[in-house]
Amino acid sequence: xxxxxxxxxxLVVGALMFAIGAWGALIRRNAVVVFMCIELMINGVVLTLVxxxxxxxxxxxxxxxxxxxxxxxxxxxxxxGLAIVLAVxxxxxxxxxxxxxxxxx
Amino acid sequence: xxxxxxxxxxxxIPELVTLGFLVLVLLLGVFNPQSPNQTAALAAxxxxxVFASTVVLLASGxxxxxxxxxxxxxxxxxxxxxxVSASAFFAVLxxxxxxxxxxxxxxxxxxxxxxxxGSLLLVxxxxxxxxxxxxxxxxxxxxALVAFDRSRRESSExxxxxxxxxxxxxxILLYGMVLIYGxxxxxxxxxxxEVFTGQLSPVAVLGLVLLVSGFAFKLSAVPFxxxxxxxxxxxxxxxxxxxxxxPKAATFAVLLRILLEGMPEAxxxxxxxxxxxxxxxxxxxxxxALRQRNVRRMLAYSSVAHSGYILAAFxxxxxxxxxxxxxxxxxxxxxxAVMNLGAFLVIxxxxxxxxxxxxxxxxxxxxxxxxxxxxxxxxxxxxLSGFWGKAWVIFAGAEAGTVALYVVIxxxxxxxxxxxxxxxxxxxxxFFEEPKEMTEEPKGTGAVTASVYVLAAATVLFGLFVGPLxxxxxxxxxx
Numbered sequence: 001x002x003x004x005x006x007x008x009x010x011l012v013v014g015a016l017m018f019a020i021g022a023w024g025a026l027i028r029r030n031a032v033v034v035f036m037c038i039e040l041m042i043n044g045v046v047l048t049l050v051x052x053x054x055x056x057x058x059x060x061x062x063x064x065x066x067x068x069x070x071x072x073x074x075x076x077x078x079x080x081g082l083a084i085v086l087a088v089x090x091x092x093x094x095x096x097x098x099x100x101x102x103x104x105x
Numbered sequence: 106x107x108x109x110x111x112x113x114x115x116x117x118i119p120e121l122v123t124l125g126f127l128v129l130v131l132l133l134g135v136f137n138p139q140s141p142n143q144t145a146a147l148a149a150x151x152x153x154x155v156f157a158s159t160v161v162l163l164a165s166g167x168x169x170x171x172x173x174x175x176x177x178x179x180x181x182x183x184x185x186x187x188x189v190s191a192s193a194f195f196a197v198l199x200x201x202x203x204x205x206x207x208x209x210x211x212x213x214x215x216x217x218x219x220x221x222x223g224s225l226l227l228v229x230x231x232x233x234x235x236x237x238x239x240x241x242x243x244x245x246x247x248x249a250l251v252a253f254d255r256s257r258r259e260s261s262e263x264x265x266x267x268x269x270x271x272x273x274x275x276x277i278l279l280y281g282m283v284l285i286y287g288x289x290x291x292x293x294x295x296x297x298x299e300v301f302t303g304q305l306s307p308v309a310v311l312g313l314v315l316l317v318s319g320f321a322f323k324l325s326a327v328p329f330x331x332x333x334x335x336x337x338x339x340x341x342x343x344x345x346x347x348x349x350x351x352p353k354a355a356t357f358a359v360l361l362r363i364l365l366e367g368m369p370e371a372x373x374x375x376x377x378x379x380x381x382x383x384x385x386x387x388x389x390x391x392x393x394a395l396r397q398r399n400v401r402r403m404l405a406y407s408s409v410a411h412s413g414y415i416l417a418a419f420x421x422x423x424x425x426x427x428x429x430x431x432x433x434x435x436x437x438x439x440x441x442a443v444m445n446l447g448a449f450l451v452i453x454x455x456x457x458x459x460x461x462x463x464x465x466x467x468x469x470x471x472x473x474x475x476x477x478x479x480x481x482x483x484x485x486x487x488x489l490s491g492f493w494g495k496a497w498v499i500f501a502g503a504e505a506g507t508v509a510l511y512v513v514i515x516x517x518x519x520x521x522x523x524x525x526x527x528x529x530x531x532x533x534x535x536f537f538e539e540p541k542e543m544t545e546e547p548k549g550t551g552a553v554t555a556s557v558y559v560l561a562a563a564t565v566l567f568g569l570f571v572g573p574l575x576x577x578x579x580x581x582x583x584x
Contacts, residue, residue, distance in 0.1 A: 018280060025273055034269055041276040045283050052287035066234045066292065070279065073241045077272050080245050084252045084268050087261040097269065100262045103335045103402075 010051035017044030031085045031095040035078060042074045113171045116178040118158045119186050120225050126151025127218040134211020141210035145201035148214040152194040152221065159186045174293055175232040180580050184435060185228040185358040189351040192442050193221045195560065196347035198552045199453050203341055213253055217347060219246040224355035231366065233282040233292040236359055240278075240323070243352045244271055250344040251336050263339020270322060270332040278319025284312030285367075294367035301368035313368065317378055320360050324353060326416060327385040330409045334393075337405035342457075345401060346449030349408045354438040357415055361434055364422065372423050379420040380509045386413030387520040394527050401457040403527055404448055407483060410520060411441050417513045418498045426505035432575050433501045437494035439574060440567055444482040444490050447560035450553055451476045462531055464540025472554070473535045475561040480528040482564045485521045490567035495521065497575075 021040030028034050046067050053063010089095050114121070130148050137143065163183045170177040196217060204210035223243025230236040248271065252264030286292050288309045289300040300309060318329065325333040337345040364375055390410030397403035418433035454472055455461055465473040482489035495517060502514040 018276070021276075022273070025269075031265065031269070035272075038269075038272050038276060041273070042279070045276060045280045048280070048287070049283045052283065056287065056290045058290040062292075063286070066286075069234060069238060073238065076245055077241070077275065080248050081268050081272060084248060084261060084264045087252055087255070088265050091258050091261055097265070100265055102259050102262050103338055 007051055007055040011048055014044045014048035014051065017041070017047065019044075029096050029098050031088070031097050032082075034097065035081055035085070039074065039078065042070070046070055046074075109171075112169060115162075115167065116169055116171055116176070118162065119155050119190070120222060122154050122158055123151065123218055123222045123225060126154065127215050127222065130211055130218060131215045134215075138211075141205035141208075142201065144211050144214060145197060145204065148218060149194060149197045149201075151218060152190050152197055155190040155221070155225070156187060156194065159183055159190060163187070170231065174295065175235050176226075176229050177231045178229060180577060181358070181362070181435075182229040184577055185355055185438070186225050188354050188439055188442050189221060189224045189228075192347060192350045192354075192446055193217060195446050195450065195556050196343050196351075198556050199346060199450050200341070200343035201552065202550050203343060203453075207253070207255070209253075213250070213341075216246040216250050216253070217344075220250070220347070220352055224352050227352075227355045228358045228362075230359065231294050231362070233286060233294070233297070233363075233367075235292075236363070237275075237279055237282060240356070240359070241275060243355065244275070244323070247344075247348050247352060250348065251340040253344065254339070254341045257339070259335075259339040260341070261339070263335040263337075267332045267336035270329070274319050274322030274329065277315050277322070281312045281315030281317075281319055284308055285316065288312065294363065297367040298369060302370040305371060305374065310374070313371065313375060314378070316363070317375065317382075320356065321382060323356050324360070324412050324416070325386075325409050326382045326412055327389040327409070330386070330389065330412075333409055334402050334405040337408070338399060338402045338457075342401065342449055342453040345405070346446050346453070349405070349449070350442045350446055353408075353412070354442060357434060357438060361419070361422075361431065364419070365427070365431070376420050376423050377509070379416055379422075380513055383413050383416035383420050383513055384516045386410070386416055387516055388413075388523075391520050391523045391527075394524065397527070398459050399457055400452055400459050400462070400531065401449075403459075404445070404452070407524070407528075408445065410524060411437075411445070411483075413520070414495060414498055414517060415441075417517055418501050420513050421498070421501035421505040421510055423505050423507075426501050428579065429497065429504050430501035432579065433494070433497035435577075436497050436571060436574055439570075440482075440490035440494035443560055443563045443567060444479050447475065447557055447564060448479040448483065450557050450560065451479065454553060454557065459531065459534060460541065462534040463538035465535040467540055472557060475557050476535060477532050478561045478564055480532050482567075484525055484528050488565075488568045490564045493567055493571045 018041050021037045024037030025034050049063050049067045085095050130144055133144050133147055168179045204213040220243050223239050226239035227243055230239050248264055248268045251267050252261050254260035285297055289297045322329040387410055390406050390413055394403050394406035415434060415437050418430045421430040451472060482491040485491040485495045498517060499514050502510040
């Protein structure tokens with residue numbers, strides 16, 4: 001019969017997604033790509049959350065409903081985020097975060 | 106457990122009132138777009154109603170926990186709800202005229218009320234994911250508030266920096282919460298407390314570190330403070346005033362609740378983190394504030410420094426010093442709200458360039474004296490409000506009495522001295538410089554001027570409230 005994957009597998013994949021997303025968010029300069037990387041971070045967290053929710057004996061599957069909550073919040077963040085990126089693009093015709101340098105220190 | 110009764114609705118009255126007024130403000134904006142002043146009056150009325158209902162709940166001694174212990178109404182939460190709704194009232198007054206000028210007053214005021222709603226929920230949450238939800242409800246509208254000034258390019262730029270760092274911080278905070286949830290098997294703070302005892306597992310420590318880092322971002326603690334000056338400089342003044350006070354006080358409150366209710370046994374671990382955060386935050390905030398010419402940016406760095414002073418109280422949350430440290434956080438939050446709101450409202454009236462304060466004592470003596478009071482209070486001169494906040498932090502540190510805490514107290518004192526030049530630079534400009542040519546009419550409305558006087562009076566008389574406030578803090582139910 002199918003043997004269920006051990007929880008460590010899910011946790012490692014989730015941590016890797018989080019780390020790759022964080023790395024990308026730090027090194028990429030295009031604001032839209034930065035947002036994609038942040039989404040990757042959040043999805044890594046959601047994967048971890050769902051894995052915990054399924055495997056923990058005392059959780060009773062509540063983790064999945066928390067995951068739905070988190071996905072909705074992430075969607076709201078990105079909606080506001082893209083609106084702000086659009087506002088930046090309108091005022092200076094670029095979404096490069098390096099060129100956002102009106103204010104320093 | 107989990108059953109919604111009439112009492113649940115009583116406990117939720119402040120939040121429900123906020124939600125109702127939020128919807129009303131938006132509807133009024135749709136059906137009566139020609140009357141921004143009525144909209145602002147409605148929003149101000151809403152914050153007064155929230156304040157009044159919270160006072161009633163507090164006076165009637167109402168307390169209880171609802172939704173399976175996920176939402177709690179105690180004196181601690183009600184205290185912070187008072188701070189949030191009172192600062193929202195002044196922010197709405199300051200916002201009214203500027204927002205009317207943009208033509209989008211209802212949206213702006215509704216965003217402020219949304220931040221209020223998030224902050225009110227935040228201080229009552231007792232469940233990790235509930236805390237995350239309320240924190241995001243307070244944060245997401247504040248990105249939009251910062252970006253609201255479309256006539257200045259700094260606004261959208263500051264908002265983008267705030268947004269990118271804020272969303273990354275949310276992801277880090279959430280990862281910490283999920284790891285803690287995984288270790289504890291439940292997101293309720295009471296269940297988390299059972300796991301955070303004795304030898305902590307590595308996953309629990311990682312979760313704690315990520316959680317504290319995420320909160321450090323939201324509280325603009327060093328090394329996660331970079332968004333603060335840009336966001337506050339770019340934001341409309343009323344938004345900067347509000348965001349530096351209300352959501353920040355609520356975030357401090359919920360961090361206090363997580364640490365004290367969720368992981369009291371691990372105090373040795375997180376107080377050592379707090380010692381480092383507090384010292385670094387105080388020094389970086391003050392040293393960078395010294396070199397600012399823009400008053401708003403200077404106050405942004407000053408708000409970083411003041412976060413450090415409050416974090417110093419967090420470092421003292423150990424052993425017998427816990428009650429005093431909790432009192433210090435409560436008193437400092439109220440004291441900071443009074444003086445910082447006042448200072449930002451003066452910026453709204455006078456301007457953000459430090460030379461526009463030259464000779465203010467001759468042009469507008471009342472405002473100049475009030476600004477002098479706010480600056481002296483931010484330094485911490487007795488008997489103004491900031492002094493009481495710092496005094497309580499020092500009491501708490503002395504009571505904890507470890508070597509690390511004496512170092513923190515020393516840093517608080519050194520930083521208070523360090524902060525004198527930049528606060529009193531403004532005072533010197535106001536009292537000893539020649540006034541600039543008066544080219545423009547004095548800005549601002551009577552309501553804002555009146556609020557400045559009220560806040561200055563509250564700053565001066567804060568010592569009278571300290572006794573009742575600390576009594577309230579002692580009865581907060583957290584100790």
